[in-house]
Each structure stands twice: as C-alpha cells, then as structure tokens.
Amino acid sequence: MSAIANSIFSPELAARFDKLVTIYPAKRSALVPMLLYAQDEVGYVSEAVIQEIAQRLDLFDLEVRSVLSYYSMLRTKPAGKYNIQVCTNISCMLRGGYEILDHCKKKLGIGHKQVTPDGQFSLEEVECIGACCWAPAMQVNYDFHDELTAAKVDEILADYSAGKTPGDTNKVSE
Amino acid sequence: MPRLVSHPDEVKVLSRRFGLGATNIDKYLELDGYAGVQKAIAKGPDEMSGWIIAEMKASGLRGRGGAGFPTGMKWSFVPKASPKPKYVLVNGDESEPGTCKDHILFREDPHAVIEGTMIAGLAVGAKMGFIYLRGEYRYLLNIVEKAVADAYAKGFLGKNIFGVEGVDFDIVTQTGAGAYEVGEESALMESLEGKRGIPRIRPPFPAVVGLYGGPTIINNAETIANAPHILLMGGENYCNLGSPRNGGTRLFGISGHVERPGVYELPMGYPLRKAIYDVAGGIKGGKQLKAVVPGGASCPVLRADEIDVGLDFDQMAKAGTMLGSGGIVVLDETVSIVEFALRTIKFYQHESCGWCIPCREGTDWIKKTLTRVYEGGGQKKDIDNVQYLAENMMGRTFCPLGDAAAMPTLGFVKKFRKEFEDYIEGKKAGTPIMTTEHDLVGAGH
Numbered sequence: 152m153s154a155i156a157n158s159i160f161s162p163e164l165a166a167r168f169d170k171l172v173t174i175y176p177a178k179r180s181a182l183v184p185m186l187l188y189a190q191d192e193v194g195y196v197s198e199a200v201i202q203e204i205a206q207r208l209d210l211f212d213l214e215v216r217s218v219l220s221y222y223s224m225l226r227t228k229p230a231g232k233y234n235i236q237v238c239t240n241i242s243c244m245l246r247g248g249y250e251i252l253d254h255c256k257k258k259l260g261i262g263h264k265q266v267t268p269d270g271q272f273s274l275e276e277v278e279c280i281g282a283c284c285w286a287p288a289m290q291v292n293y294d295f296h297d298e299l300t301a302a303k304v305d306e307i308l309a310d311y312s313a314g315k316t317p318g319d320t321n322k323v324s325e
Numbered sequence: 326m327p328r329l330v331s332h333p334d335e336v337k338v339l340s341r342r343f344g345l346g347a348t349n350i351d352k353y354l355e356l357d358g359y360a361g362v363q364k365a366i367a368k369g370p371d372e373m374s375g376w377i378i379a380e381m382k383a384s385g386l387r388g389r390g391g392a393g394f395p396t397g398m399k400w401s402f403v404p405k406a407s408p409k410p411k412y413v414l415v416n417g418d419e420s421e422p423g424t425c426k427d428h429i430l431f432r433e434d435p436h437a438v439i440e441g442t443m444i445a446g447l448a449v450g451a452k453m454g455f456i457y458l459r460g461e462y463r464y465l466l467n468i469v470e471k472a473v474a475d476a477y478a479k480g481f482l483g484k485n486i487f488g489v490e491g492v493d494f495d496i497v498t499q500t501g502a503g504a505y506e507v508g509e510e511s512a513l514m515e516s517l518e519g520k521r522g523i524p525r526i527r528p529p530f531p532a533v534v535g536l537y538g539g540p541t542i543i544n545n546a547e548t549i550a551n552a553p554h555i556l557l558m559g560g561e562n563y564c565n566l567g568s569p570r571n572g573g574t575r576l577f578g579i580s581g582h583v584e585r586p587g588v589y590e591l592p593m594g595y596p597l598r599k600a601i602y603d604v605a606g607g608i609k610g611g612k613q614l615k616a617v618v619p620g621g622a623s624c625p626v627l628r629a630d631e632i633d634v635g636l637d638f639d640q641m642a643k644a645g646t647m648l649g650s651g652g653i654v655v656l657d658e659t660v661s662i663v664e665f666a667l668r669t670i671k672f673y674q675h676e677s678c679g680w681c682i683p684c685r686e687g688t689d690w691i692k693k694t695l696t697r698v699y700e701g702g703g704q705k706k707d708i709d710n711v712q713y714l715a716e717n718m719m720g721r722t723f724c725p726l727g728d729a730a731a732m733p734t735l736g737f738v739k740k741f742r743k744e745f746e747d748y749i750e751g752k753k754a755g756t757p758i759m760t761t762e763h764d765l766v767g768a769g770h
Binding site for chain 2: 176179218221225241244245283290295
C-alpha cells in the first residue's frame with residue numbers, strides 16, 4: 152500500500168518512492184532521483200508529477216519547480232520514445248560529433264529538442280556525456296553508443312525503429 | 326562500448342582489475358577485494374583511524390578530481406568528536422569535458438569505490454557514505470547499485486561489517502540529473518540535499534560543516550578507489566610509483582586527435598610528450614600537433630612547443646597550466662583555436678549556475694564576443710575585451726566554475742593572440758567544425 156492514496160505512478164515506482172524517502176538523513180534528498188525516475192516512467196515531469204512529489208516530500212510545488220528547472224536532463228514536455236542525445240563537446244567535436252548531429256538531423260528531419268511526428272525519436276545536442284575517449288558518442292535514452300560513424304548511426308536508429316536494442320549498448324556481462 | 330586499452334608503460338594499480346570481471350563480488354574477492362578494509366578493521370578500534378590516515382598521508386595521494394589536494398590531510402581535518410553525524414561523499418559526477426576515467430572505473434571495478442568509501446568512513450568515524458553518479462551514468466548506477474546490494478548480502482555493509490561487533494557502515498547511491506556545476510563539492514552537497522546545485526561559501530569547509538550540517542569527506546571516485554590499494558601495498562610503496570610530492574599513478578584519458586585514444590594508467594610525472602606520441606600512438610593521420618588541453622576543458626592550453634612537461638600537479642602548475650582531471654585533449658593542425666575557444670566557453674556559459682554574477686555575466690559576454698568574432702564581425706578590441714572579462718572573473722566567485730571558464734579563455738587568447746588577430750582580419754586558420762547556430766541555454770540564464 153503506497154504512502155500516497157491514488158498515486159499516479161505504477162505500484163512498483165510508488166513502492167520504490169515509499170522506500171526512497173526513508174533512506175536519507177533528510178527526505179528531501181530523494182527529490183532529484185524521484186524527478187528523474189518519475190520522468191522515466193511518465194515520459195516527462197508533468198504537473199501531476201510535480202504535485203505528487205511535492206506531497207511525498209512535504210515541499211511546496213514551487214520548491215519542486217525550482218529544482219526541476221535547474222537540471223538539464225529533466226523536461227516538462229514529452230520527448231520521443233527514443234531520445235537521442237548527441238555530444239558535441241570538445242573531444243567529440245574533434246572526432247566528428249557535429250557530423251553525427253547533422254546526420255541525425257537530416258535522417259530524422261528534426262532539429263535540437265524536436266520530436267518526430269510519430270513520436271518515435273527526439274533529438275538533442277548535449278554537453279559532455281563522459282565518453283571522450285570513445286568519441287564521437289551519443290546516448291539514446293540511457294544507452295551509450297560510441298565510436299560512431301554515420302553508417303553506425305543508421306544501424307542504431309534502424310534497430311530502435313524495429314523495437315530492438317542495438318547490440319553494442321553498455322550491458323555488462325559478469 | 327568503452328574500449329579497454331593497454332600500453333607497456335602503464336603501471337596498473339587502480340586499473341589492475343579492469344577487464345577481469347571484477348563487477349562480480351566473488352571475482353573481486355579473488356583479486357584481493359575487501360582485503361584493504363579488513364586489514365584496517367583488524368587494527369582494532371583504537372588504532373584503525375590513525376593507521377589509515379598515516380598510510381594515506383604517506384601515499385602522497387592527491388585529489389584526482391582536479392584540485393590535487395592531499396587526501397590524507399583532508400581526512401585528518403575532520404574533527405574527532407562531532408555532535409552531528411559524519412559522512413563520506415563520493416563524487417562521481419564526472420562532467421569535465423575530456424574526462425571519462427570514472428566512467429570506466431565504475432564500469433570495471435565498482436567494488437573498489439565501495440571499499441574506498443568504507444575506508445574513508447572508518448578513517449574519520451563516519452557511518453554513512455554516499456556515492457553520487459551523474460544522471461547520464463544510469464547504466465553505471467545500476468552496476469554500482471548491484472555491487473552495493475551484493476556487499477550488503479555478504480555482510481560487508483550494514484551493522485557489524487565483516488562480523489566485527491560495533492563496526493557499522495551504510496552506503497546510499499544517488500543519481501544527478503544533468504548539471505556540470507554539481508561536480509563542485511559544495512554544489513554536490515546541495516544537490517544531494519535535494520536542492521538546486523549552487524555553491525556554498527567557504528569557510529566553513531565540508532570537513533567541518535558539510536552534508537546535513539555534519540563533517541563530510543568529499544572525494545572524487547578515483548581518489549577513493551585508490552584507498553584499498555594504498556592500504557594493501559603500503560602508503561610509501563604507492564608514493565614511490567609517482568614523482569616527488571605527487572604519489573602514485575593516475576588514470577589519464579587521452580582523447581581528440583590521437584591514434585589510440587583511451588584511458589591509460591600512468592605514473593604521476595610521466596612525460597606528456599610520451600603520453601601523446603607513444604602511449605596514445607601519436608597524432609591521428611600523421612598530422613602535426615597544434616595544441617593540448619592537458620587536464621579537462623578548464624585547463625589553460627599548451628602549444629605544441631610546450632609539451633615537454635611531466636604529468637603531475639607541480640610540473641603542470643610550473644608550466645602555467647593544470648593537471649586537472651587528467652583528461653588530455655589533443656588538437657591537430659587543422660583546428661581553429663578561435664572556434665575551439667568559442668566551443669569551450671559555450672559549455673561554461675551553458676553550465677554556469679547563475680549564482681555568482683561574475684561567472685554568469687562573464688561567461689555570457691565572452692561567448693557573445695567570441696561568437697561575433699567567429700562569425701566574421703569581430704573587431705580588434707574584442708580580444709582585449711575577452712581578456713578583460715576573463716581576468717575579472719578570476720577568484721571572484723563562490724566556486725571554481727568562474728575560474729574554470731576564465732582560465733582556458735585566457736590561455737587561448739594569450740597564447741594564440743596572433744591567430745585571433747588574423748581571424749578578425751579575415752585570415753582564418755583551421756577548418757571549421759561547428760555547424761549549429763542555436764544557443765544552448767543553461768540553468769543560470
């Protein structure tokens with residue numbers, strides 16, 4: 152039973168949030184992860200998400216909005232099912248990051264922070280994602296793809312379009 | 326996939342388990358895992374803390390996040406008695422452009438970070454540690470979370486760890502949500518407390534008043550992961566791997582125009598020229614070297630004739646730059662420094678949190694001015710204006726982001742002034758790379 156009646160989240164996420172607010176010395180510490188995990192499930196940080204998180208953490212909506220507007224990964228509008236984030240920061244820039252970005256733009260027919268009409272893909276130019284030695288790199292949702300070429304991007308996008316997870320994502324085998 | 330690389334000159338301490346499946350706790354144990362922390366616990370409650378701090382001091386280990394502060398000394402600043410709980414906070418918010426060393430560390434050896442966190446906790450008397458990863462590193466967070474859960478399952482975390490009565494330690498993992506500024510220690514604490522990541526004024530320093538008002542040790546993930554190795558091999562032996570006053574080895578990420586980019590573990594003081602030409606295989610495609618950004622985007626650039634310097638904190642400072650985060654970005658002859666300087670300041674303008682006016686306004690005006698120059702409408706006085714703006718940001722902000730933006734800018738305009746002047750006169754060096762025109766708008770704007 153969730154701590155919140157009529158939670159907008161799935162029972163699993165609601166249960167996760169119930170626990171999350173108990174593990175820190177101060178429950179407000181759960182705010183940033185909660186916003187991100189809520190976005191993962193809902194697709195974006197909606198008004199309803201803001202209100203429920205505020206209620207869970209005993210905060211004003213305004214306090215949640217203030218934090219929400221600070222972090223670049225949090226969004227208040229839906230993105231595509233697959234959000235493509237191409238890094239153009241210095242290391243990627245030197246190894247073709249801009250070509251990859253331009254290729255994605257042409258291929259998808261959309262620009263920075265736009266979504267394809269079918270809602271499948273969205274595109275973002277992002278700052279350094281920490282894959283500098285494997286540049287150029289991008290993330291599709293949370294999956295890293297690196298040492299990219301235009302041809303490799305085509306394969307990756309085709310895989311996602313077909314509902315498959317491309318083979319080179321960072322799944323770790325033990 | 327982050328590719329593992331190797332070179333005969335590497336001295337593998339921190340990276341010795343990379344590629345061996347050490348994310349698995351049993352494999353980690355097989356490879357001396359959790360032996361360092363148990364060695365410390367075996368010293369008994371009276372001697373444990375003093376012994377750890379003495380070994381850390383002897384190791385000469387200096388902060389791997391970029392500032393290079395001696396780790397043992399930092400740990401010794403935490404007051405023995407505190408009315409408030411003490412904490413350990415591990416900074417895995419790696420976001421300095423050119424830096425991906427913690428990425429591979431979390432991926433290949435997460436238990437070393439966990440064990441180091443425990444050691445730091447035992448040293449200062451903290452019973453709780455936080456491992457904070459940047460939001461983009463979700464797959465790494467999953468790896469670390471599983472590793473933490475496995476450590477709990479074995480009784481290595483929680484109450485009476487390793488079955489020793491009265492020794493408790495808990496670890497909480499945390500995710501960010503996209504903000505370079507949060508990599509700064511005080512902003513990191515704000516973020517972990519569920520707030521906007523803006524810096525706190527110091528003093529008081531975190532070792533006295535940190536997370537939730539309690540004394541807090543904040544270390545970069547690589548720094549922390551060195552602790553178990555130091556306790557196992559002995560501080561002095563670790564120290565002797567490096568150069569004077571710069572103990573041990575370091576993960577250097579070499580990226581940009583080199584033949585074999587990658588994260589290499591080299592002894593402190595290793596020659597930068599060899600790192601580029603031997604370890605990373607030289608300049609890509611046989612081109613000429615133009616410049617090197619030696620320790621992440623915030624470090625002043627070195628010209629091709631300035632790379633005969635050793636990779637340690639002191640030698641780099643003497644050369645007028647910084648060792649920073651160990652992210653070495655190599656630029657070949659085709660790069661336009663005007664363009665590269667603009668791309669660098671665009672990043673800092675985007676990431677300035679907006680709290681301190683010199684940084685918020687300075688980064689914005691430098692970007693605007695350099696954009697005008699880049700687009701062909703520059704005037705000669707623009708170069709002086711950029712320099713003036715950058716000089717007036719230095720040292721005038723709560724946190725080092727202002728300096729981090731000003732220092733590379735000053736490096737570019739001072740060392741390549743002629744190239745800027747020529748560019749303004751229409752003689753543009755290099756091949757343009759940037760294609761986007763839109764402005765990335767940051768949190769502070």
